[in-house]
Amino acid sequence: MTRLIEGHPEDMALISKVSVPAIPSLDDAGESLWVDVIHRMDEVYAELLRNEADLERKNADLEEAQSFISSVFASVSDILIVCSSSGTIKKVNPAFLNLVGRTEGAVIGSSVFDYVKPDDQPEARRIVGAGQGGRVVEADICFLRPDGSEECLALRSTKLADGSSRQFGAVLTGRPISELRRAYQALHEAHRELQTAQRRLIEQEKMASLGRLVAGVAHELNNPISFVYANIYTLDRYRKSLVRYLDALHGGAAEDEAEKLRRELKIDAILADIDPLLDGTIEGASRVSDIVKNLRRLSFTRAGERQPVDLERLLRNSVQLAAKAKNASAQIVFDTVPVTLPNADEGQLHQVFVNLIDNALDAVSGRTNPLVEIALRKGKAGAEVSIRDNGPGIAVENLGKIFEPFFTTKQIGEGTGLGLWISFTIVEDHGGRIEVANRPEGGAEFTVVVPG
Ligand SMILES: Nc1ncnc2c1ncn2[C@@H]1O[C@H](COP(=O)(O)OP(=O)(O)OP(=O)(O)O)[C@@H](O)[C@H]1O
Ligand SMILES: [Mg+2]
Missing domain, CATH: 1.20.58 (Methane Monooxygenase Hydroxylase; Chain G, domain 1)
Structure with missing residues (x-):
């Protein structure tokens, strides 16, 4: 078949x-x-x-x-270099060729360290070697461009292994950071400039506030000093009339002549006016003395030392001092927990609390069942002290003014209007704040928050 x-x-x-x-x-x-x-x-x-x-x-x-x-x-924008353990380049991507300005043929087989800035070569060798351990190692390495300028890269090195996990080189990836560095430098500069501007602003604000204070002091002193002046001028006039009258008497003037002179020189009116004139003068002088005392108190408390402050003890001391000075009959209730501020000026804070308690005692004086409540607790923003009273509260139109220097609703001789302004400045110096509110049930509440 x-x-x-x-x-x-x-x-x-x-x-x-x-x-x-x-x-x-x-x-x-x-x-x-x-x-x-x-x-x-x-x-x-x-x-x-x-x-x-x-x-x-x-x-x-x-x-x-x-x-x-x-x-x-080719499309990886980061730089990619594959090299042997000794740094001989096996493969690179176009981003690297662009950086060093060479062709692929010229780069393959050359040493990667040839393209590194001499100062950075030891660090480059270290990371190519360290990458062999299997870890990813990083360093900022500057490469040289053909024109001699530098391009700094955040370089990462990882091991290059064959099919049986044997290491025979390193893969380097790098992201240019020169731009980032420049941006960081610019940011740093901008930040410094901002800080300087801020300091200047604070200085200016301080100067402005000092200016306001000086203007306030001038205004406040002007009033008592001018009526002291006027009184002294009048007293001098009176003195001259009295001298003339006494001279006539001592010169043996006849009774009707002395009587005529007494009427002519208004000796009776002068004698009646001397007492109120002297009272007014003394009041003016003591007002000047009060203002000066308060200003000295402010400048003395500026240079205190910062140290840990037991706020609970400080509050009790302040109440004792304020109540004793005012001879106050108000009931004072404490609701406090132990709080220690780590870094505060005890003298200055003492002054703040005495001022606030003083004001509360003033507000409740003459009222039935006068009561001042003092609370201390630890809040999120720091220590919180609240001082409440059952006085008349603060007129709404005055709420925005009470922290201004020389703002007072008290009678002449009872207040200079500096207490809250000084307290505000001190609390601000401690990085804290003072708030005020009228309580719905009547009376005022001041809250002081000091971080710590
Ligand atoms: N607890 C309060 N209740 C009602 N009004 C208050 C209270 N605390 C302050 N004030 C108002 O704020 C004003 C300013 O207070 P501040 O302590 O600055 O000055 P002063 O008490 O008038 O004078 P100084 O404290 O200098 O003796 C007071 O005159 C008062 O009108
Ligand atoms: Mg006061």
């Missing part, structure tokens, strides 16, 4: 290479052997075709993967 073998001439060549056992005879056994052989040849051929197609597909996949990796490599 014959069998027609179809196929390509090259396939025929392959078939000829397949070893075929010798044909003993053309009997049935021999024929089946031939059929077997031809069958096997068919199978081998089909397998070959399959392998070839497989190979072509893998090849295409490989090419696709390679072009994908190349395009990823």
Whole structure:
């Protein structure tokens, strides 16, 4: 039996290479052997075709993967360097070529350290070596551009391993930070300028506040001093009339002549006016003395030392002092917890609390069941002291003015209007704040918050 073998001439060549056992005879056994052989040849051929197609597909996949990796490599904006353990460059991306201004051919095989600024070379060697340990190491390294300028990179080094995890180099990735550094430097400068401007503003504000104070002092002193002057001028006039009258008496003037002079010189009116004139003068002088005393109190408390302050004890001392000085009959209730400020000026804070308690005692004096409540607790923003009274409260139109220097609603000789202004300044110096509110049930409440 014959069998027609179809196929390509090259396939025929392959078939000829397949070893075929010798044909003993053309009997049935021999024929089946031939059929077997031809069958096997068919199978081998089909397998070959399959392998070839497989190979072509893998090849295409490989090419696709390679072009994908190349395009990823090319589009990475960070710098990418693959080098051996000794720093010999194996592969770089276009970002690196752009930086050093060379072609890929010129760079591959050269040492990565050739492109590093000499000062940074030891650090660059360290991170290429350290990356071998398997850790990611980082350093700021400056590279040199072709024109000699520097480009600093935040460089990260990781190990480069082969298929069996053996290390044979390092992968370096770097992000330019020169721009960032410049921006940081500019930010730093701007911050410094801002601080200087702020200091200048604070100085200006201090000067303005000092100016306001001086103007206030001038205004406050002007009033008593001018009536002291006027009184003294009048007293001098009176003195002259009295001297004339006494001279006439001592010169032996007749009674009717002395009487005439007494009327002419208004001696009786003068004698009646001397007492109130002297009282007014003394009042004016004591007002001047009060203002000066308060101003000295302010300047003395400026240079105190900061130290831990037991606020609870300080509040009790302040109440004792204020109540004793005023001879107050008000009931004083404490609701406090122990609070220590770590860094405060005890003398200054003492003054604040005495001022506030003074005001509260003034507000409740003459009222039925006068009551001042003092609370101390630890809040989120620091120590919170509240001083409440059941006095008349503060007129709404005065709420915005009470912290101004010389604002007072008290009678002449009872207040200078400096207590709250001094207290406000002190609390602000401690980084805290004073707030005031009228209580719904009547009376005023001052709250002092000091951080710590
Ligand atoms: N607890 C209070 N109740 C009602 N009014 C108050 C209270 N505390 C302050 N005031 C008002 O605020 C004004 C200013 O107070 P501040 O302590 O600055 O000055 P003063 O008490 O008038 O004088 P000084 O404290 O200098 O002797 C007071 O005159 C008063 O009108
Ligand atoms: Mg006061």
